[in-house]
Amino acid sequence: MRHxxxxxxxxxxxxxRFVAFGVALIVGSCLLAINQGIPFLLGxxxxxxxxxxxxxxxxxxxxxxxxxxxxxxxx
Numbered sequence: 001m002r003h004x005x006x007x008x009x010x011x012x013x014x015x016x017r018f019v020a021f022g023v024a025l026i027v028g029s030c031l032l033a034i035n036q037g038i039p040f041l042l043g044x045x046x047x048x049x050x051x052x053x054x055x056x057x058x059x060x061x062x063x064x065x066x067x068x069x070x071x072x073x074x075x
Contacts, residue, residue: 006070007063020065028058 010016036054039046046054 003067003071006073007066008070009073010066010070013069016066016069019069020062023065024058024062027061031057031061 010020032054035057036050039050
């Protein structure tokens with residue numbers, strides 16, 4: 001439960017959210033290029049599964065950043 005409260009604490013903090021959005025933008029873009037870049041360059045169609053993956057990809061770095069910031073504040 002300590003980890004979830006760390007994430008909730010960071011999401012409530014404006015500066016932590018700002019940093020997390022930046023991390024999500026940069027890391028999420030890199031992950032999106034790695035995961036979807038080759039199919040995109042080969043002209044393969046975007047299936048519903050790929051759209052879901054593309055949507056979820058930047059969410060993961062956002063929550064990882066929030067977790068790290070929250071855990072640092074908890075110490």
